[in-house]
Amino acid sequence: MYKIILNGITNKYEYDELIKIFLRPEEYLLFCDSDKDKENSTNEESNFYFHQLLEFNERESNALKRMLYEKLRDLTGVRPEWGIHTGVRPVKLVGELINKLGSMEQVIDKLKNFYLFDDEKISLICSTYQTQKEILNEPVPDAIGLYIGIPFCPTRCLYCSFTSNQSQPAKIQEYMDALHEEIRHTGRKMAQTGMYPESVYIGGGTPTTLTAEQLDKLLTEIKHAYDLSKTREFTVEAGRPDTITLEKLEVLKNHGISRISINPQTMKDSTLELIGRSHNSNDIIKAFDMARNVGISIINTDIIAGLPEETLQDFENTINTIIELGAENITVHTLAVKRASRLIDIDKEFHYKQALTVKNMLALSKDKLYKNNYKPYYLYRQKHMAGSLENVGYSKKGCEGIYNIRIMEEHQTIVALGAGGISKVYYPDENRLERVPNVSNFEIYISRLNEMLQRKDDNLFRR
Numbered sequence: 001m002y003k004i005i006l007n008g009i010t011n012k013y014e015y016d017e018l019i020k021i022f023l024r025p026e027e028y029l030l031f032c033d034s035d036k037d038k039e040n041s042t043n044e045e046s047n048f049y050f051h052q053l054l055e056f057n058e059r060e061s062n063a064l065k066r067m068l069y070e071k072l073r074d075l076t077g078v079r080p081e082w083g084i085h086t087g088v089r090p091v092k093l094v095g096e097l098i099n100k101l102g103s104m105e106q107v108i109d110k111l112k113n114f115y116l117f118d119d120e121k122i123s124l125i126c127s128t129y130q131t132q133k134e135i136l137n138e139p140v141p142d143a144i145g146l147y148i149g150i151p152f153c154p155t156r157c158l159y160c161s162f163t164s165n166q167s168q169p170a171k172i173q174e175y176m177d178a179l180h181e182e183i184r185h186t187g188r189k190m191a192q193t194g195m196y197p198e199s200v201y202i203g204g205g206t207p208t209t210l211t212a213e214q215l216d217k218l219l220t221e222i223k224h225a226y227d228l229s230k231t232r233e234f235t236v237e238a239g240r241p242d243t244i245t246l247e248k249l250e251v252l253k254n255h256g257i258s259r260i261s262i263n264p265q266t267m268k269d270s271t272l273e274l275i276g277r278s279h280n281s282n283d284i285i286k287a288f289d290m291a292r293n294v295g296i297s298i299i300n301t302d303i304i305a306g307l308p309e310e311t312l313q314d315f316e317n318t319i320n321t322i323i324e325l326g327a328e329n330i331t332v333h334t335l336a337v338k339r340a341s342r343l344i345d346i347d348k349e350f351h352y353k354q355a356l357t358v359k360n361m362l363a364l365s366k367d368k369l370y371k372n373n374y375k376p377y378y379l380y381r382q383k384h385m386a387g388s389l390e391n392v393g394y395s396k397k398g399c400e401g402i403y404n405i406r407i408m409e410e411h412q413t414i415v416a417l418g419a420g421g422i423s424k425v426y427y428p429d430e431n432r433l434e435r436v437p438n439v440s441n442f443e444i445y446i447s448r449l450n451e452m453l454q455r456k457d458d459n460l461f462r463r
Contacts (some may be wrong), residue, residue, distance in 0.1 A: 002028040002075075004068075008059040010034045017086040018065055021388045022072040042154050062114070067330050069116060080388055082381070089408055090121070091379050092187075094129040118423030124366075124392070128376045132405050135377070137197065137214040139412040141428065144190075146197035146226065147420030148183070148218075150207040151175075152344050154242060154278055171443070175419070176214055178446045182222045182417045185453050189461040190304050190415070198412070199233040199403040207236055208243040212251050215411025217256040233402045235300075237261040241287040242279035249294040250294040258295075259401075260419055262287050262327075264303040267318040271307050279319075288325045301327040305361035306335035306354040306386040315361045316368075328399035330374060332365045332392050335359055336385045353389035362389060369394045378404045415460060425460055436460055 002023065006012055009032040016030055029051075054071060058064040065084035071372045073079055093115075097107040106127065110118040152172055190196065200222065204232065210218065228234075236252055237262045238244050252260065252376075266272060266286040272280060291299055301322050304314060322330055335354060366376075374394035378401070381390045393404055406412045410433055414424045419442040436459040438452045439445050445452065 001026075001051055001390055003053050004028055004030045005053070005055040006032040006064065007055065007057045008033065009064070014061070014086055015064065016069060017383065018068055018084060019072065021080045021086075021434045022076045066114075066116070069217055076372060079118075080119050081118035082388060082390075083111075083115070083118070085115055087103065088380050088382065089410070090117075091125045091132070092126050092409055094125055095409065098129075121390075124376060124390075125379060128379050128392075131375055131377045131400070131407070135400055136402065136405055139330050139406065142194045142196060143198040143230070143412065144195050145406050145412055145423060145444070146200045147403075147414060147416040148179070148200070148222070149204060149421045150203045150204040150210060150415065151204065151419045153204065153206045153207040153441075154209060154240060168340070170329050172210070174215070175209070175442050178449045179418050180218070182453060183221050186417060186456060187414060189457065190226065195413075195415075197228065197415075199248045199406065200228070200231060200235070201403040204234045204237055204239065206239040206243050208238045208240070208248055208377075210246065210248075212247040215248055216251045216255075219251070219257070233259060235259045235401065235403060236262070236402065237263070238287070238291075239263045240277070240279065241283040242277075244287045244290065246290050246294070249290055249296065253294045253296065259298040260296055261300040261302065262289060262291065263300075263304060264318070264322075265304045266307055266310065266314070267321045268310060268314045271310055271314070274308055284354065285325065288327075292326075298328045299326075300329035300331065300401065301325075302331045302333060303365075304333045304335050305365065306358040310373075312357065312364065314361050316364055319365050319368050323368065329393065329395045329401060330369060332362065332369075332394065334362065334385045334387070334391055336390045338381045356387040358389060362392075365394075366392070373397070377401075378408050380408055389445065413460070415456075423456065423460055 003425070004019065006015060009015070011034070012030055012032040019028060019030060022112075050081055056064060056067055058067055061405050062084065065086075069080070084178075085093065087093070094107060094111075098104065101107055101110065108122055111122045112119070152175075179180075202218075202330055209213070222228075223449075234257055235431045236259070237255050238248075238252075241264065242263060244262070262284065264272075264279075264281070265275065265277070267281040267284065269280045288299065303315075303318050303322060335358065335405065374396055377395045378393040379390055381388075385391075393401065395401070407414065409432075410424070411426060411428070414422075414427045416438065417424045419438060420440040421438045423436040425436060438453055438455075439448060
């Protein structure tokens with residue numbers, strides 16, 4: 001076991017995130033100035049291990065990260081492909097560096113020799129950044145992203161950590177009544193302040209858990225509440241194929257929705273059963289066929305690399321099938337074992353064991369998608385990802401998701417409605433965001449709705 005001491009540091013969080021890429025939590029103890037027992041640890045578990053002391057006196061953040069990286073790389077032989085970067089948004093870093101350094105050549109040099117990025121990752125994020133710049137200008141101040149959350153699913157997946165619930169129809173309707181009130185309230189406030197949605201994204205959970213009648217009522221409320229005349233994109237996550245019906249798809253089409261998600265995660269039936277999905281691969285194909293017959297023109301599909309018991313061949317079959325189905329937008333997720341998921345209770349070290357498998361899966365997906373004219377257009381990272389890798393959204397030209405790009409670049413206000421929705425107010429002069437969260441529990445959201453509305457009044461609509 002390693003005992004790691006950071007002198008002159010009071011917040012060790014970002015350094016801990018870097019260390020976890022090299023060492024498992026049980027292999028080290030980390031102390032900084034705010035730890036009272038830094039010098040004389042009495043941690044009982046540590047008494048059973050030999051401590052190798054690693055002590056650092058550097059206070060500048062990136063310099064300390066480089067020292068940690070180089071020391072742990074030499075000790076473990078691990079060479080993280082994202083270098084010293086532990087953040088969620090490496091593409092955003094490219095934009096910041098472009099503004100600071102002035103040329104892509106200087107950015108690439110900085111990423112390689114200062115942040116220690118692998119060449120392949122540099123190429124990936126620079127290509128993603130260029131695509132974003134080609135399709136989107138800087139957002140205008142009054143244009144916002146509108147997110148509406150439906151926190152219900154038919155079942156809870158093994159890896160899921162999102163706000164999702166299984167509930168009775170009466171409770172779901174009670175939630176929808178409260179959500180409609182928030183929609184109407186924010187619609188009035190946005191009209192008063194001149195705000196309008198550039199994009200609308202209905203996510204979850206699984207929005208198509210709702211009945212066709214509930215979907216119709218929701219979309220009608222949205223149409224009446226907001227000025228959609230300048231809205232460039234309207235997305236509904238259909239998500240789970242077992243919630244998709246012809247009647248619901250016709251409701252979406254009748255309201256002008258041309259963009260949906262159908263998210264199989266895998267095309268291997270035994271894996272679908274293992275992770276808690278209540279559909280099979282044939283249901284996914286049927287959902288695609290129904291959506292196409294109704295006239296849905298853009299379908300996004302999410303798949304996951306690194307699911308339990310899956311081989312590279314299984315993943316290749318999933319990629320091949322989704323390409324054959326003609327999904328315009330494919331997001332390849334790296335499995336992340338989150339604290340709120342059931343998977344962490346089964347095997348808290350699963351993401352460590354899957355590192356090499358996932359690396360090979362991501363390489364295969366990139367190769368196949370490039371060859372079939374998909375290009376990366378957004379990218380983000382999460383904690384506890386297998387191999388400390390990334391999620392990448394690939395798209396055919398002209399089918400990129402505006403909301404996905406905006407939420408990652410963090411240069412636009414996001415107005416988020418419903419349980420678990422986190423609004424983010426963007427202040428361009430200071431280049432910062434201020435969070436305005438709703439509570440995540442849907443029953444508490446219902447009972448405290450007036451408080452949620454007041455939070456928005458005080459923090460979003462002060463103009």
